Amino acid sequence: xxxxxxxxxxxxxxxxxxxxxxxxxxxxxxxxxxxxxxxxxxxxxxxxxxxxxxxxxxxxxxxxxxxxxxxxxxxxxxxxxxxxxxxxxxxxxxxxxxxxxxxxxxxxxxxxxxxxxxxxxxxxxxxxxxxxxxxxxxxxxxxxxxxxxxxxxxxxxxxxxxxxxxxxxxxxxxxxxxxxxxxxxxxxxxxxxxxxxxxxxxxxxxxxxxxxxxxxxxxxxxxxxxxxxxxxxxxxxxxxxxxxxxxxxxxxxxxxxxxxxxxxxxxxxxxxxxxxxxxxxxxxxxxxxxxxxxxxxxxxxxxxxxxxxxxxxxxxxxxxxxxxxxxxxxxxxxxxxxxxxxxxxxxxxxxxxxxxxxxxxxxxxxxxxxxxxxxxxxxxxxxxxxxxxxxxxxxxxxxxxxxxxxxxxxxxxxxxxxxxxxxxxxxxxxxxxxxxxxxxxxxxxxxxxxxxxxxxxxxxxxxxxxxxxxxxxxxxxxxxxxxxxxxxxxxxxxxxxxxxxxxxxxxxxxxxxxxxxxxxxxxxxxxxxxxxxxxxxxxxxxxxxxxxxxxxxxxxxxxxxxxxxxxxxxxxxxxxxxxxxxxxxxxxxxxxxxxxxxxxxxxxxxxxxxxxxxxxxxxxxxxxxxxxxxxxxxxxxxxxxxxxxxxxxxxxxxxxxxxxxxxxxxxxxxxxxx
Amino acid sequence: xxxxxxxxxxxxxxxxxxxxxxxxxxxxxxxxxxxxxxxxxxxxxxxxxxxxxxxxxxxxxxxxxxxxxxxxxxxxxxxxxxxxxxxxxxxxxxxxxxxxxxxxxxxxxxxxxxxxxxxxxxxxxxxxxxxxxxxxxxxxxxxxxxxxxxxxxxxxxxxxxxxxxxxxx
Numbered sequence: 001x002x003x004x005x006x007x008x009x010x011x012x013x014x015x016x017x018x019x020x021x022x023x024x025x026x027x028x029x030x031x032x033x034x035x036x037x038x039x040x041x042x043x044x045x046x047x048x049x050x051x052x053x054x055x056x057x058x059x060x061x062x063x064x065x066x067x068x069x070x071x072x073x074x075x076x077x078x079x080x081x082x083x084x085x086x087x088x089x090x091x092x093x094x095x096x097x098x099x100x101x102x103x104x105x106x107x108x109x110x111x112x113x114x115x116x117x118x119x120x121x122x123x124x125x126x127x128x129x130x131x132x133x134x135x136x137x138x139x140x141x142x143x144x145x146x147x148x149x150x151x152x153x154x155x156x157x158x159x160x161x162x163x164x165x166x167x168x169x170x171x172x173x174x175x176x177x178x179x180x181x182x183x184x185x186x187x188x189x190x191x192x193x194x195x196x197x198x199x200x201x202x203x204x205x206x207x208x209x210x211x212x213x214x215x216x217x218x219x220x221x222x223x224x225x226x227x228x229x230x231x232x233x234x235x236x237x238x239x240x241x242x243x244x245x246x247x248x249x250x251x252x253x254x255x256x257x258x259x260x261x262x263x264x265x266x267x268x269x270x271x272x273x274x275x276x277x278x279x280x281x282x283x284x285x286x287x288x289x290x291x292x293x294x295x296x297x298x299x300x301x302x303x304x305x306x307x308x309x310x311x312x313x314x315x316x317x318x319x320x321x322x323x324x325x326x327x328x329x330x331x332x333x334x335x336x337x338x339x340x341x342x343x344x345x346x347x348x349x350x351x352x353x354x355x356x357x358x359x360x361x362x363x364x365x366x367x368x369x370x371x372x373x374x375x376x377x378x379x380x381x382x383x384x385x386x387x388x389x390x391x392x393x394x395x396x397x398x399x400x401x402x403x404x405x406x407x408x409x410x411x412x413x414x415x416x417x418x419x420x421x422x423x424x425x426x427x428x429x430x431x432x433x434x435x436x437x438x439x440x441x442x443x444x445x446x447x448x449x450x451x452x453x454x455x456x457x458x459x460x461x462x463x464x465x466x467x468x469x470x471x472x473x474x475x476x477x478x479x480x481x482x483x484x485x486x487x488x489x490x491x492x493x494x495x496x497x498x499x500x501x502x503x504x505x506x507x508x509x510x511x512x513x514x515x516x517x518x519x520x521x522x523x524x525x526x527x528x529x530x531x532x533x534x535x536x537x538x539x540x541x542x543x544x545x546x547x548x549x550x551x552x553x554x555x556x557x558x559x560x561x562x563x564x565x566x567x568x569x570x571x572x573x574x575x576x577x578x579x580x581x582x583x584x585x586x587x588x589x590x591x592x593x594x595x596x597x598x599x600x601x602x603x604x605x606x607x608x609x610x611x612x613x614x615x616x617x618x619x620x621x622x623x624x625x626x627x628x629x630x631x632x633x634x635x636x637x638x639x640x641x642x643x644x645x646x647x648x649x650x651x652x653x654x655x656x657x658x659x660x661x662x663x664x665x666x667x668x669x670x671x672x673x674x
Numbered sequence: 675x676x677x678x679x680x681x682x683x684x685x686x687x688x689x690x691x692x693x694x695x696x697x698x699x700x701x702x703x704x705x706x707x708x709x710x711x712x713x714x715x716x717x718x719x720x721x722x723x724x725x726x727x728x729x730x731x732x733x734x735x736x737x738x739x740x741x742x743x744x745x746x747x748x749x750x751x752x753x754x755x756x757x758x759x760x761x762x763x764x765x766x767x768x769x770x771x772x773x774x775x776x777x778x779x780x781x782x783x784x785x786x787x788x789x790x791x792x793x794x795x796x797x798x799x800x801x802x803x804x805x806x807x808x809x810x811x812x813x814x815x816x817x818x819x820x821x822x823x824x825x826x827x828x829x830x831x832x833x834x835x836x837x838x839x840x841x842x843x
Contacts, residue, residue, distance in 0.1 A: 026709065026713070026834055026835065026838060027838075029705070029706060029709060029838070030814065030816070030838055031814060032699075032702045032705070032706075032814060032815055033699060033702065033813050033814055033815070034698060034699060034702060034703075034807075034809040034813055034814065034815035035697065035698060035699050035813055036697055036698075036699045046813075055811070342811070388795065388796065419697045419698065420697060
């Protein structure tokens with residue numbers, strides 16, 4: 001792998017002499033690069049990103065993209081994936097029910113089916129609601145690279161990628177050829193925040209490879225004091241009343257062109273009254289069949305077995321499951337690539353899956369049958385046409401489900417890097433496929449897929465080889481918004497999903513990256529505002545029509561790293577967000593809900609102040625051969641920004657964690673190359 | 675807010691003309707031109723090796739650094755013109771990207787003459803240029819050859835050179 005770079009380096013040195021030999025050996029001409037030597041920043045930017053599916057670089061991929069490297073993750077001392085994603089423009093974290101945390105994207109609540117999270121190509125969204133719980137969950141120290149599409153990806157990735165795609169590539173599956181062990185400890189003044197450990201092992205041979213990641217952790221959701229919204233309970237010390245305990249086993253095997261991956265994932269979290277457990281297994285078997293130099297076909301079989309959102313009361317008198325349902329998916333897929341010429345290529349595919357939800361408590365969750373079956377098939381294709389003026393991408397996805405009908409989404413993109421400048425003009429339709437529970441709890445038994453129209457324009461300019469500024473504007477309009485409703489005024493409570501008319505945001509994102517020999521920094525700014533025609537009441541902030549519940553309008557971040565010596569580095573980072581509005585108190589309303597003749601208290605919106613999160617991490621590589629030691633502090637100023645619910649779900653904001661001192665140890669032993 | 679966004683975008687676009695980053699390496703383009711000349715033979719070549727750059731290209735600046743040097747026993751002379759009418763009769767015409775549309779004029783002006791046309795823009799070998807450059811997916815620079823056109827002009831190209839072509843017709 002290094003040899004071509006050595007050749008290029010040698011030739012670059014040769015070319016730098018004023019009297020270089022023009023009677024150069026003809027063969028060596030063939031290795032000369034048409035562009036000037038890459039800087040460290042350009043080496044990152046010019047790497048093809050796998051999330052693009054068509055071998056395009058960051059600056060030419062038809063999507064607004066952020067790439068986070070393992071070097072950046074390790075230097076920053078990120079405690080979990082949330083710490084990494086909060087530094088991405090437009091990304092933030094908010095609360096779903098039961099203190100489960102999820103992502104918001106560009107000012108929109110996105111946890112339920114709107115952001116697809118992939119680990120080594122495998123989707124992590126659970127099948128009942130299509131959510132992905134964040135927090136102390138994924139093994140952040142085992143990540144090689146994260147590719148984030150800050151925009152729709154439905155045309156290729158389907159009905160869970162309406163607002164974004166997060167593609168995580170693990171070290172074990174990618175670069176590791178040896179054994180690595182990492183440990184993380186997080187300590188608040190009066191509580192242990194987390195203790196996580198990861199073991200990774202991988203061996204790569206010419207025609208075979210295997211990799212294994214085992215991650216186990218214990219943590220808390222917060223160490224703050226929590227008063228429930230309706231003040232029905234005493235103030236709770238969350239350090240003693242919450243958990244965030246992850247377990248992940250990720251195994252991959254490759255023999256020739258045959259690939260197998262299986263994963264076990266178990267995440268148990270809790271609020272003061274309820275445990276929420278999400279457990280799942282999956283297996284994936286695929287074969288890359290190279291029919292010719294131009295055509296590759298990949299048949300793939302996937303099996304998912306999950307028990308998401310298992311609810312268990314944490315009272316001593318009652319620990320019976322309150323919600324326990326199984327979701328199983330069997331999926332067959334055939335995808336392919338056809339390289340028609342150097343300038344024209346396409347990816348295409350078709351898939352079928354069958355989902356079954358089963359009520360494991362037999363309480364009529366899915367009606368008398370105690371189960372629900374969905375059948376789904378989809379076709380997609382995307383063509384890439386490279387022209388000297390622009391790369392044109394044209395694609396579509398057609399999906400049909402036996403319960404909610406059909407969805408068709410097109411995608412059009414023009415991208416090009418011209419010397420220092422690049423541009424992206426993107427138009428996508430995207431959709432969110434109703435999940436098992438969306439369909440099961442549909443009002444009047446009918447629900448439609450959400451549909452989004454997204455327009456994005458990005459301009460980027462590289463002022464020097466070490467720095468890049470990119471600016472993008474976007475407009476997201478989502479129709480048939482799938483909204484959860486809950487009526488507590490009847491006993492037992494009634495919940496349902498129905499399509500609301502419209503929601504969405506518009507905004508701008510700015511990313512400035514600089515990478516010098518001894519330091520690097522990335523500064524971002526994101527602005528998003530709610531569309532004026534929003535109709536979703538549970539997202540609305542009266543008097544502040546430009547923002548949704550739980551979402552800041554402005555966010556700015558700085559993530560820097562300075563190498564004091566080649567081994568020792570210090571990484572400060574800052575996250576600033578403007579005021580958010582959250583359901584954080586109650587007020588006497590107009591209605592008599594409980595029928596006692598008096599109007600009752602209802603959840604009311606209040607302001608959460610702007611905050612600055614300041615963090616710093618000191619990293620010392622090769623303290624002993626292979627051993628890296630890091631110490632740092634998160635939230636140095638103890639700002640403790642709360643995590644609000646992104647809608648009116650009867651939960652007060654989770655109090656923010658206090659300053660957390662983090663210690664990280666990692667040791668890597670590489671196998672000798674044979 | 676919109677005004678601020680537009681101002682920023684305008685600033686970005688206007689900045690295009692003033693900066694330096696990873697850009698096209700015209701030194702390599704010039705190196706290719708010289709080596710193509712070195713491994714080619716003209717029927718009536720005597721004295722200097724004339725290269726005329728038609729249009730604005732930094733390849734001209736790079737070629738100028740080698741003017742006066744000996745290429746296969748011929749002294750390299752480099753000139754630059756802006757109009758096809760002024761090209762004269764050099765051994766090589768280097769057609770800058772911005773002058774690609776002048777290819778037909780150049781072909782008419784040099785029809786049947788031993789003039790090698792090298793185009794900076796990809797694909798013009800199909801339209802009559804003898805060589806056209808192509809940037810591969812791995813960013814290396816290569817060339818395509820229209821050997822039929824070169825033979826019509828009685829220009830012989832070494833097999834060592836044609837063997838390295840990305841495409842030859």
